[in-house]
Amino acid sequence: MADLLNLDSISAQNRYKLLSALVIPRPVAWVTTVNAQGVVNAAPYSFFNVFGRDPALIILGLQHKPDGSAKDTTRNIDAAGEFVVILATPALIADMVRTAASYDPGESEPNALGLKLAPSGRRSRCNRMRTHDGAVAERGTVDPSGRAVGWATRDGLVDTDTMYVDWADDYPVARLFADRYARLEEIERHSIPDPYRPETSGEDRE
Numbered sequence: 001m002a003d004l005l006n007l008d009s010i011s012a013q014n015r016y017k018l019l020s021a022l023v024i025p026r027p028v029a030w031v032t033t034v035n036a037q038g039v040v041n042a043a044p045y046s047f048f049n050v051f052g053r054d055p056a057l058i059i060l061g062l063q064h065k066p067d068g069s070a071k072d073t074t075r076n077i078d079a080a081g082e083f084v085v086i087l088a089t090p091a092l093i094a095d096m097v098r099t100a101a102s103y104d105p106g107e108s109e110p111n112a113l114g115l116k117l118a119p120s121g122r123r124s125r126c127n128r129m130r131t132h133d134g135a136v137a138e139r140g141t142v143d144p145s146g147r148a149v150g151w152a153t154r155d156g157l158v159d160t161d162t163m164y165v166d167w168a169d170d171y172p173v174a175r176l177f178a179d180r181y182a183r184l185e186e187i188e189r190h191s192i193p194d195p196y197r198p199e200t201s202g203e204d205r206e
């Protein structure tokens with residue numbers, strides 16, 4: 001008989017440890033936001049995914065800090081209603097992790113770390129749609145969902161005629177837990193057609 005763990009009976013911190021070690025790998029959103037003074041904030045978030053295509057819906061899970069206050073990312077999204085998600089490839093992992101350190105609100109991680117930012121433009125952001133407030137949790141979580149309005153890519157990533165994406169073996173990193181990350185190196189291709197859309201080719205699968 002398998003062990004049955006009642007998630008409601010353990011602390012939020014242990015729940016986090018369990019969930020983040022069990023639900024792996026997770027993509028990481030390296031989120032940049034701007035505060036009212038125009039200061040750019042950056043921080044990674046692995047409670048993140050894309051949940052729909054019409055609209056292109058993105059959700060972030062932003063926990064509060066241990067003292068119960070909102071993170072800078074949360075505050076900036078609340079105020080400005082928009083955020084940018086960067087998908088970091090292995091060359092950027094160390095910089096990405098460094099932006100998770102505690103900086104004072106108003107201090108820019110990219111500035112402090114000497115990271116060069118490309119302008120995102122209004123067309124490559126996510127517009128906040130709704131914020132689901134998990135205030136009942138022991139330590140609050142807010143889950144803003146955003147409609148992705150555009151995408152800025154490195155040269156050659158997307159063929160805009162076919163919409164095929166060519167990662168050229170340089171895929172975004174994924175988070176496991178603690179300081180463990182995974183690189184996508186072995187991609188398995190199977191030949192079983194999708195039962196619900198057998199006519200589509202592999203490249204068109206969802």
Ligand SMILES: Cc1cc2nc3c(=O)[nH]c(=O)nc-3n(C[C@H](O)[C@H](O)[C@H](O)COP(=O)(O)O)c2cc1C
Pocket residue numbers: 028041042043044045046047048061062063064070071072073074096097099100101102103175
């Ligand atoms: C790879 C990685 C993933 C993270 N994922 C999350 C997450 O999903 N939710 C969260 O609240 N914090 C997450 N954190 C912690 C935040 O990045 C960290 O609290 C950061 O200081 C928040 O910065 P901010 O106050 O500038 O928004 C993660 C940290 C790392 C290194």
